[in-house]
Amino acid sequence: MRRVSPSRLSRLLTGWSATAADRPGDRSAPHPAGPGHLLPQRLAAALRELAERGDVPAGTVLPSQRALAAVLGVSRSTVTAAYGQLEAEGWLASRQGSGSRLRGTPLSRERAGEGRLASFDERRGDALSDVLDLSSGALDGIAAVDAAVDGLSAADLGPLLRSDGYLPYGLPALREALAGYYAQCGTPTTPEQILVTAGSQQAVWLLAQALADPGDTVVTENPTYRGALEALRARGARLVALPDDGTGTPAGAPPDAALLRRVRARLVYLQPTAHNPTGRSLRPAARRAWAELLTRLGEEQGLFTVEDTACAELTLHGDGPPVPLTAQLADDRTATVGTLSKLFWGGLRVGWIRAAPPLVRRLAEVRKSVDLSGPVLDQVLAVRLLARLPAARAQRRGALREQLAAAEALLRERAPGWEWEHPAGGPALWVRMPGADAEAAAQVARRRGVLAVPGPAFSPVDGFRDRVRVPYARDPAMLAEALRVLAESAR
Structure with a gap:
Protein backbone atom coordinates (compact mmCIF):
# COMPACT_ATOMS: atom_id res chain seq x y z
CA MET A 1 0.00 0.00 0.00
CA ARG A 2 1.50 3.34 -1.09
CA ARG A 3 1.62 6.00 1.59
CA VAL A 4 3.03 9.52 1.64
CA SER A 5 4.53 10.75 4.90
CA PRO A 6 3.39 14.06 6.40
CA SER A 7 6.96 15.35 6.06
CA ARG A 8 7.17 14.61 2.33
CA LEU A 9 3.67 15.86 1.60
CA SER A 10 4.40 19.15 3.34
CA ARG A 11 7.36 19.70 1.02
CA LEU A 12 5.21 19.06 -2.04
CA LEU A 13 2.53 21.47 -0.81
CA THR A 14 4.31 24.75 -1.59
CA GLY A 15 2.56 28.09 -1.98
CA TRP A 16 -0.90 26.89 -0.95
CA SER A 17 -1.37 28.85 2.24
CA ALA A 18 -1.05 32.38 0.92
CA THR A 19 -1.27 34.29 -2.34
CA ALA A 20 0.89 37.26 -3.25
CA ALA A 21 -2.00 39.59 -2.41
CA ASP A 22 -2.22 38.10 1.09
CA ARG A 23 1.37 38.92 2.01
CA PRO A 24 1.49 42.34 3.68
CA GLY A 25 4.61 44.31 4.39
CA ASP A 26 3.97 43.95 8.14
CA ARG A 27 4.83 40.40 9.22
CA SER A 28 4.04 40.98 12.87
CA ALA A 29 0.52 39.57 12.68
CA PRO A 30 0.32 35.94 13.78
CA HIS A 31 -1.78 34.78 10.78
CA PRO A 32 -1.47 37.17 7.84
CA ALA A 33 -2.46 34.54 5.26
CA GLY A 34 -5.92 36.01 4.85
CA PRO A 35 -9.25 34.92 6.32
CA GLY A 36 -8.94 31.63 8.16
CA HIS A 37 -11.91 30.11 6.35
CA LEU A 38 -9.91 30.20 3.08
CA LEU A 39 -7.19 27.87 4.31
CA PRO A 40 -9.22 24.62 3.95
CA GLN A 41 -10.22 25.53 0.38
CA ARG A 42 -6.62 26.35 -0.52
CA LEU A 43 -5.31 23.16 1.03
CA ALA A 44 -7.95 21.13 -0.81
CA ALA A 45 -7.04 22.86 -4.09
CA ALA A 46 -3.33 22.16 -3.56
CA LEU A 47 -3.98 18.46 -2.83
CA ARG A 48 -6.25 18.25 -5.87
CA GLU A 49 -3.49 19.74 -8.04
CA LEU A 50 -0.99 17.15 -6.77
CA ALA A 51 -3.43 14.41 -7.79
CA GLU A 52 -4.15 15.94 -11.20
CA ARG A 53 -0.46 16.28 -12.04
CA GLY A 54 0.41 12.84 -10.70
CA ASP A 55 2.85 14.19 -8.11
CA VAL A 56 0.99 12.08 -5.54
CA PRO A 57 -0.21 9.01 -7.46
CA ALA A 58 -3.80 7.86 -7.38
CA GLY A 59 -4.41 5.37 -4.57
CA THR A 60 -1.89 6.95 -2.22
CA VAL A 61 -2.95 6.95 1.42
CA LEU A 62 -2.68 10.49 2.80
CA PRO A 63 -1.45 11.21 6.34
CA SER A 64 -3.93 11.34 9.18
CA GLN A 65 -5.60 14.68 9.74
CA ARG A 66 -3.79 15.16 13.05
CA ALA A 67 -0.36 14.35 11.59
CA LEU A 68 -0.74 16.61 8.56
CA ALA A 69 -2.11 19.47 10.68
CA ALA A 70 0.92 19.24 12.96
CA VAL A 71 3.46 19.38 10.15
CA LEU A 72 1.63 22.20 8.31
CA GLY A 73 1.23 24.26 11.46
CA VAL A 74 -2.57 24.58 11.10
CA SER A 75 -5.51 23.41 13.17
CA ARG A 76 -6.82 19.90 12.72
CA SER A 77 -10.17 21.38 11.67
CA THR A 78 -8.46 22.97 8.64
CA VAL A 79 -7.25 19.59 7.40
CA THR A 80 -10.56 17.93 8.29
CA ALA A 81 -12.44 20.50 6.20
CA ALA A 82 -10.00 20.13 3.27
CA TYR A 83 -10.29 16.33 3.31
CA GLY A 84 -14.07 16.65 3.55
CA GLN A 85 -14.18 18.94 0.53
CA LEU A 86 -12.03 16.55 -1.52
CA GLU A 87 -14.22 13.62 -0.50
CA ALA A 88 -17.36 15.49 -1.52
CA GLU A 89 -15.77 16.24 -4.91
CA GLY A 90 -14.80 12.61 -5.42
CA TRP A 91 -11.04 13.14 -5.09
CA LEU A 92 -10.72 11.30 -1.77
CA ALA A 93 -12.05 7.96 -0.57
CA SER A 94 -12.07 7.42 3.20
CA ARG A 95 -12.57 4.08 4.90
CA GLN A 96 -12.55 3.39 8.63
CA GLY A 97 -9.23 1.85 9.63
CA SER A 98 -7.67 2.27 6.15
CA GLY A 99 -7.17 6.02 5.99
CA SER A 100 -7.96 8.42 3.15
CA ARG A 101 -6.91 7.42 -0.37
CA LEU A 102 -6.38 10.03 -3.05
CA ARG A 103 -8.17 9.51 -6.35
CA GLY A 104 -7.25 10.89 -9.74
CA THR A 105 -5.83 10.11 -13.17
CA PRO A 106 -2.16 11.13 -13.00
CA LEU A 107 -0.34 12.23 -16.10
CA SER A 108 2.70 10.29 -17.24
CA ARG A 109 5.48 12.39 -15.78
CA GLU A 110 8.29 12.31 -13.24
CA ARG A 111 7.33 12.96 -9.65
CA ALA A 112 7.61 16.53 -8.51
CA GLY A 113 10.66 17.61 -6.61
CA GLU A 114 10.56 18.11 -2.89
CA GLY A 115 12.32 20.68 -0.79
CA ARG A 116 14.97 22.28 -2.95
CA LEU A 117 13.27 21.81 -6.30
CA ALA A 118 9.77 22.61 -5.07
CA SER A 119 10.95 25.76 -3.28
CA PHE A 120 11.92 27.25 -6.64
CA ASP A 121 8.29 26.92 -7.80
CA GLU A 122 7.51 30.04 -5.79
CA ARG A 123 9.98 32.24 -7.68
CA ARG A 124 7.75 33.77 -10.30
CA GLY A 125 9.17 37.27 -10.51
CA ASP A 126 7.88 40.48 -9.00
CA ALA A 127 4.65 38.93 -7.71
CA LEU A 128 6.55 37.50 -4.73
CA SER A 129 9.26 40.13 -4.39
CA ASP A 130 8.17 40.88 -0.83
CA VAL A 131 8.99 37.35 0.33
CA LEU A 132 12.02 36.98 2.60
CA ASP A 133 13.75 33.98 1.06
CA LEU A 134 15.95 31.71 3.19
CA SER A 135 15.26 28.69 1.00
CA SER A 136 18.48 28.90 -1.02
CA GLY A 137 22.12 29.32 -0.05
CA ALA A 138 23.08 30.77 -3.46
CA LEU A 139 25.31 33.84 -3.22
CA ASP A 140 25.31 37.22 -4.90
CA GLY A 141 27.87 37.76 -7.65
CA ILE A 142 31.30 39.19 -6.86
CA ALA A 143 33.22 41.94 -8.65
CA ALA A 144 35.28 39.44 -10.65
CA VAL A 145 32.17 38.59 -12.68
CA ASP A 146 31.63 42.26 -13.61
CA ALA A 147 35.26 42.59 -14.66
CA ALA A 148 35.20 39.41 -16.73
CA VAL A 149 32.02 40.47 -18.54
CA ASP A 150 33.45 43.95 -19.24
CA GLY A 151 36.54 42.33 -20.73
CA LEU A 152 34.67 40.23 -23.29
CA SER A 153 34.78 41.30 -26.93
CA ALA A 154 33.71 40.02 -30.32
CA ALA A 155 37.17 38.53 -30.73
CA ASP A 156 36.44 36.09 -27.89
CA LEU A 157 33.56 34.62 -29.89
CA GLY A 158 34.95 34.99 -33.42
CA PRO A 159 35.97 31.37 -34.15
CA LEU A 160 33.02 29.99 -32.16
CA LEU A 161 30.51 31.94 -34.22
CA ARG A 162 31.76 30.16 -37.32
CA SER A 163 30.51 26.86 -35.86
CA ASP A 164 27.02 25.72 -34.88
CA GLY A 165 27.81 26.30 -31.18
CA TYR A 166 26.74 22.83 -30.03
CA LEU A 167 29.42 21.51 -27.66
CA PRO A 168 27.95 18.60 -25.64
CA TYR A 169 31.28 17.95 -23.86
CA GLY A 170 31.85 21.63 -23.19
CA LEU A 171 34.03 24.40 -24.61
CA PRO A 172 37.48 22.89 -25.30
CA ALA A 173 39.24 25.87 -23.71
CA LEU A 174 37.18 25.44 -20.55
CA ARG A 175 37.81 21.68 -20.36
CA GLU A 176 41.54 22.42 -20.65
CA ALA A 177 41.35 25.13 -17.97
CA LEU A 178 39.50 22.79 -15.59
CA ALA A 179 42.09 20.07 -16.17
CA GLY A 180 44.70 22.64 -15.13
CA TYR A 181 42.65 23.49 -12.04
CA TYR A 182 42.77 19.85 -10.90
CA ALA A 183 46.49 19.66 -11.64
CA GLN A 184 46.95 22.53 -9.17
CA CYS A 185 45.01 20.43 -6.63
CA GLY A 186 47.54 17.61 -7.04
CA THR A 187 45.14 15.58 -9.21
CA PRO A 188 46.57 15.11 -12.73
CA THR A 189 43.70 15.44 -15.20
CA THR A 190 43.29 15.56 -18.97
CA PRO A 191 40.59 17.56 -20.80
CA GLU A 192 39.05 14.24 -21.89
CA GLN A 193 38.19 13.62 -18.21
CA ILE A 194 36.00 16.74 -18.01
CA LEU A 195 32.34 17.13 -18.97
CA VAL A 196 31.00 20.68 -18.63
CA THR A 197 27.43 20.86 -17.30
CA ALA A 198 24.78 23.47 -16.58
CA GLY A 199 25.73 23.77 -12.91
CA SER A 200 26.37 21.07 -10.33
CA GLN A 201 22.69 20.08 -10.11
CA GLN A 202 22.73 18.86 -13.70
CA ALA A 203 26.01 17.08 -12.97
CA VAL A 204 24.46 15.16 -10.07
CA TRP A 205 21.37 14.35 -12.13
CA LEU A 206 23.47 13.00 -15.00
CA LEU A 207 25.45 10.77 -12.63
CA ALA A 208 22.25 9.45 -11.07
CA GLN A 209 20.92 8.60 -14.54
CA ALA A 210 24.13 6.93 -15.69
CA LEU A 211 25.22 5.09 -12.54
CA ALA A 212 22.07 4.09 -10.63
CA ASP A 213 19.37 1.80 -11.95
CA PRO A 214 15.95 1.68 -10.28
CA GLY A 215 16.26 -0.37 -7.10
CA ASP A 216 20.04 0.10 -6.76
CA THR A 217 21.29 0.92 -3.26
CA VAL A 218 22.96 4.32 -2.87
CA VAL A 219 24.61 5.35 0.40
CA THR A 220 24.53 9.03 1.38
CA GLU A 221 25.47 11.09 4.37
CA ASN A 222 22.67 12.14 6.70
CA PRO A 223 21.86 14.98 6.14
CA THR A 224 23.01 15.72 2.61
CA TYR A 225 22.41 17.96 -0.39
CA ARG A 226 18.69 17.88 -1.10
CA GLY A 227 19.17 18.23 -4.87
CA ALA A 228 21.07 14.93 -4.84
CA LEU A 229 18.27 13.26 -2.88
CA GLU A 230 15.80 14.50 -5.50
CA ALA A 231 17.88 13.17 -8.40
CA LEU A 232 18.44 9.77 -6.78
CA ARG A 233 14.83 9.34 -5.67
CA ALA A 234 13.57 10.28 -9.13
CA ARG A 235 15.84 7.57 -10.53
CA GLY A 236 14.25 5.01 -8.19
CA ALA A 237 17.35 4.38 -6.09
CA ARG A 238 17.12 2.84 -2.63
CA LEU A 239 18.73 5.35 -0.26
CA VAL A 240 20.66 4.18 2.80
CA ALA A 241 21.82 6.80 5.30
CA LEU A 242 25.17 6.75 7.04
CA PRO A 243 24.88 6.82 10.86
CA ASP A 244 24.86 10.29 12.39
CA ASP A 245 25.38 11.70 15.89
CA GLY A 246 22.08 13.57 15.99
CA THR A 247 23.52 16.65 14.30
CA GLY A 248 24.64 14.96 11.08
CA THR A 249 27.39 12.64 9.89
CA PRO A 250 30.35 13.59 12.16
CA ALA A 251 33.35 15.28 10.51
CA GLY A 252 35.85 13.18 12.45
CA ALA A 253 34.09 9.82 12.46
CA PRO A 254 35.62 6.93 10.50
CA PRO A 255 33.45 5.38 7.79
CA ASP A 256 31.01 2.65 8.76
CA ALA A 257 32.75 -0.24 6.98
CA ALA A 258 30.24 -2.82 8.21
CA LEU A 259 27.29 -0.88 6.80
CA LEU A 260 28.93 -0.32 3.44
CA ARG A 261 29.82 -3.99 3.12
CA ARG A 262 26.41 -5.20 4.30
CA VAL A 263 24.23 -3.14 1.96
CA ARG A 264 26.47 -3.76 -1.08
CA ALA A 265 25.73 -0.33 -2.49
CA ARG A 266 26.09 0.54 -6.16
CA LEU A 267 27.50 3.93 -5.29
CA VAL A 268 28.19 6.29 -2.39
CA TYR A 269 27.56 10.03 -2.58
CA LEU A 270 29.73 12.21 -0.32
CA GLN A 271 30.53 15.87 0.39
CA PRO A 272 33.82 15.74 2.32
CA THR A 273 34.55 19.49 2.14
CA ALA A 274 32.20 22.33 3.19
CA HIS A 275 29.31 19.90 3.44
CA ASN A 276 25.80 21.10 2.58
CA PRO A 277 23.93 21.69 4.89
CA THR A 278 26.15 21.23 7.97
CA GLY A 279 29.19 23.19 6.78
CA ARG A 280 31.52 20.47 8.06
CA SER A 281 34.72 19.24 6.43
CA LEU A 282 36.19 15.79 7.02
CA ARG A 283 39.23 15.86 9.27
CA PRO A 284 42.48 14.43 7.83
CA ALA A 285 42.32 11.10 9.70
CA ALA A 286 38.70 10.51 8.67
CA ARG A 287 39.52 11.48 5.09
CA ARG A 288 42.36 8.93 4.95
CA ALA A 289 40.13 6.23 6.44
CA TRP A 290 37.43 6.95 3.85
CA ALA A 291 39.93 6.81 0.99
CA GLU A 292 41.30 3.45 2.17
CA LEU A 293 37.85 1.88 2.60
CA LEU A 294 36.46 3.22 -0.68
CA THR A 295 39.51 1.90 -2.50
CA ARG A 296 39.04 -1.58 -0.99
CA LEU A 297 35.30 -1.70 -1.65
CA GLY A 298 35.84 -0.42 -5.17
CA GLU A 299 38.16 -3.34 -5.84
CA GLU A 300 36.09 -5.96 -3.98
CA GLN A 301 32.51 -4.92 -4.77
CA GLY A 302 32.79 -2.40 -7.62
CA LEU A 303 31.55 0.41 -5.36
CA PHE A 304 31.52 3.73 -7.22
CA THR A 305 32.22 7.02 -5.39
CA VAL A 306 30.64 10.35 -6.31
CA GLU A 307 32.26 13.30 -4.54
CA ASP A 308 30.34 16.57 -4.68
CA THR A 309 32.71 19.54 -4.23
CA ALA A 310 30.15 22.21 -5.14
CA CYS A 311 30.79 24.17 -1.93
CA ALA A 312 34.44 23.19 -1.48
CA GLU A 313 35.71 26.58 -2.66
CA LEU A 314 33.66 28.20 0.11
CA THR A 315 35.84 27.01 2.99
CA LEU A 316 36.32 29.83 5.47
CA HIS A 317 40.07 29.40 5.94
CA GLY A 318 43.07 28.40 3.86
CA ASP A 319 44.72 29.77 0.74
CA GLY A 320 44.96 27.18 -2.02
CA PRO A 321 42.40 25.08 -3.85
CA PRO A 322 40.70 22.23 -1.97
CA VAL A 323 42.11 18.77 -2.67
CA PRO A 324 39.31 16.33 -3.54
CA LEU A 325 38.99 13.04 -1.69
CA THR A 326 38.80 11.29 -5.06
CA ALA A 327 42.42 12.31 -5.71
CA GLN A 328 43.29 9.25 -3.57
CA LEU A 329 40.97 6.88 -5.48
CA ALA A 330 41.10 5.11 -8.84
CA ASP A 331 39.76 7.23 -11.68
CA ASP A 332 37.66 4.41 -13.12
CA ARG A 333 35.52 4.15 -9.97
CA THR A 334 35.08 7.82 -9.09
CA ALA A 335 33.43 11.01 -10.30
CA THR A 336 33.94 14.50 -8.92
CA VAL A 337 31.31 17.22 -9.24
CA GLY A 338 32.29 20.90 -9.24
CA THR A 339 30.83 24.29 -10.11
CA LEU A 340 31.66 27.98 -10.49
CA SER A 341 28.15 28.99 -9.44
CA LYS A 342 28.87 28.88 -5.70
CA LEU A 343 32.09 30.88 -5.67
CA PHE A 344 31.39 33.45 -8.38
CA TRP A 345 27.62 33.79 -8.84
CA GLY A 346 24.52 31.59 -8.75
CA GLY A 347 23.45 32.97 -12.12
CA LEU A 348 26.58 31.57 -13.77
CA ARG A 349 25.33 28.10 -14.66
CA VAL A 350 28.67 26.38 -15.24
CA GLY A 351 29.49 23.11 -13.51
CA TRP A 352 31.38 19.97 -14.44
CA ILE A 353 32.10 16.30 -13.83
CA ARG A 354 35.62 14.91 -13.61
CA ALA A 355 35.64 11.18 -14.40
CA ALA A 356 37.35 8.56 -16.56
CA PRO A 357 36.95 9.25 -20.31
CA PRO A 358 34.61 6.27 -20.95
CA LEU A 359 32.19 7.55 -18.31
CA VAL A 360 32.48 11.11 -19.64
CA ARG A 361 31.43 9.85 -23.07
CA ARG A 362 28.50 7.97 -21.57
CA LEU A 363 27.39 11.01 -19.58
CA ALA A 364 27.61 13.19 -22.69
CA GLU A 365 25.20 10.86 -24.47
CA VAL A 366 22.72 11.17 -21.59
CA ARG A 367 23.21 14.92 -21.56
CA LYS A 368 22.54 15.27 -25.31
CA SER A 369 19.10 13.77 -24.78
CA VAL A 370 18.04 16.72 -22.61
CA ASP A 371 19.88 19.88 -23.71
CA LEU A 372 22.45 19.11 -26.45
CA SER A 373 24.93 21.68 -25.14
CA GLY A 374 25.47 24.34 -22.50
CA PRO A 375 25.50 28.12 -23.17
CA VAL A 376 28.77 28.91 -24.93
CA LEU A 377 28.95 32.51 -23.73
CA ASP A 378 28.82 31.39 -20.09
CA GLN A 379 31.70 29.01 -20.76
CA VAL A 380 33.81 31.69 -22.43
CA LEU A 381 33.24 33.81 -19.33
CA ALA A 382 34.14 30.84 -17.11
CA VAL A 383 37.58 30.53 -18.76
CA ARG A 384 38.30 34.13 -17.83
CA LEU A 385 37.03 33.65 -14.27
CA LEU A 386 39.20 30.61 -13.66
CA ALA A 387 42.23 32.79 -14.34
CA ARG A 388 41.04 35.08 -11.52
CA LEU A 389 40.20 32.27 -9.13
CA PRO A 390 42.84 32.88 -6.38
CA ALA A 391 41.78 36.51 -5.92
CA ALA A 392 38.07 35.58 -6.05
CA ARG A 393 38.61 32.83 -3.48
CA ALA A 394 40.28 35.23 -1.05
CA GLN A 395 37.59 37.87 -1.56
CA ARG A 396 34.71 35.45 -1.04
CA ARG A 397 36.24 33.84 2.04
CA GLY A 398 36.82 37.20 3.67
CA ALA A 399 33.24 38.29 2.98
CA LEU A 400 31.81 35.00 4.26
CA ARG A 401 33.73 35.27 7.53
CA GLU A 402 32.30 38.75 8.13
CA GLN A 403 28.77 37.69 7.18
CA LEU A 404 28.98 34.62 9.41
CA ALA A 405 30.05 36.67 12.44
CA ALA A 406 27.15 39.08 11.89
CA ALA A 407 24.64 36.24 11.42
CA GLU A 408 25.77 34.42 14.57
CA ALA A 409 25.34 37.64 16.55
CA LEU A 410 21.83 38.01 15.12
CA LEU A 411 20.95 34.43 16.01
CA ARG A 412 22.10 34.90 19.59
CA GLU A 413 19.90 38.00 19.79
CA ARG A 414 16.79 36.80 17.95
CA ALA A 428 24.64 28.41 5.67
CA LEU A 429 24.25 27.32 9.30
CA TRP A 430 22.68 24.02 10.38
CA VAL A 431 20.56 25.26 13.29
CA ARG A 432 18.75 23.29 15.98
CA MET A 433 15.47 24.68 17.35
CA PRO A 434 15.10 22.86 20.70
CA GLY A 435 11.53 21.85 21.47
CA ALA A 436 10.17 22.97 18.10
CA ASP A 437 8.97 21.11 15.03
CA ALA A 438 10.96 22.75 12.22
CA GLU A 439 8.55 21.67 9.49
CA ALA A 440 5.55 23.18 11.25
CA ALA A 441 7.57 26.31 12.03
CA ALA A 442 8.55 26.63 8.36
CA GLN A 443 4.91 26.33 7.31
CA VAL A 444 3.84 29.03 9.76
CA ALA A 445 6.72 31.26 8.63
CA ARG A 446 5.71 30.73 4.99
CA ARG A 447 2.26 32.14 5.77
CA ARG A 448 4.03 35.19 7.18
CA GLY A 449 6.13 35.73 4.07
CA VAL A 450 9.37 33.94 5.05
CA LEU A 451 10.63 30.89 3.14
CA ALA A 452 12.84 28.49 5.09
CA VAL A 453 13.82 24.86 4.58
CA PRO A 454 13.41 22.44 7.52
CA GLY A 455 15.83 19.63 8.30
CA PRO A 456 13.88 16.65 6.87
CA ALA A 457 14.30 18.05 3.35
CA PHE A 458 18.02 17.24 3.65
CA SER A 459 17.59 13.75 5.09
CA PRO A 460 17.15 10.47 3.18
CA VAL A 461 15.10 9.22 6.14
CA ASP A 462 13.14 12.41 6.95
CA GLY A 463 15.22 13.04 10.06
CA PHE A 464 16.25 16.26 11.83
CA ARG A 465 12.74 17.47 12.65
CA ASP A 466 14.22 20.07 14.99
CA ARG A 467 16.67 21.50 12.44
CA VAL A 468 16.53 24.28 9.88
CA ARG A 469 19.14 25.52 7.43
CA VAL A 470 19.80 29.26 7.76
CA PRO A 471 21.74 30.88 4.88
CA TYR A 472 23.84 33.57 6.56
CA ALA A 473 25.23 35.46 3.55
CA ARG A 474 22.26 37.83 3.40
CA ASP A 475 21.52 41.50 3.85
CA PRO A 476 21.65 42.03 7.65
CA ALA A 477 18.31 43.85 7.80
CA MET A 478 16.58 41.16 5.75
CA LEU A 479 18.17 38.37 7.80
CA ALA A 480 17.21 40.05 11.08
CA GLU A 481 13.57 40.30 10.06
CA ALA A 482 13.45 36.76 8.66
CA LEU A 483 14.99 35.34 11.84
CA ARG A 484 12.49 37.27 13.97
CA VAL A 485 9.57 35.76 12.07
CA LEU A 486 11.13 32.28 12.04
CA ALA A 487 11.81 32.36 15.79
CA GLU A 488 8.27 33.50 16.54
CA SER A 489 6.91 30.80 14.22
CA ALA A 490 8.93 28.17 16.09
CA ARG A 491 7.57 29.36 19.41
Missing part, protein backbone atom coordinates in the same frame (compact mmCIF):
# COMPACT_ATOMS: atom_id res chain seq x y z
CA ALA A 415 16.79 33.14 18.99
CA PRO A 416 18.89 32.79 22.17
CA GLY A 417 17.91 29.15 22.74
CA TRP A 418 18.89 27.89 19.31
CA GLU A 419 22.05 25.85 18.77
CA TRP A 420 24.50 25.47 15.89
CA GLU A 421 28.03 24.38 15.12
CA HIS A 422 30.51 26.93 13.75
CA PRO A 423 30.98 25.74 10.14
CA ALA A 424 34.23 25.01 8.32
CA GLY A 425 32.69 26.39 5.13
CA GLY A 426 29.61 26.83 3.02
CA PRO A 427 27.02 29.63 2.94
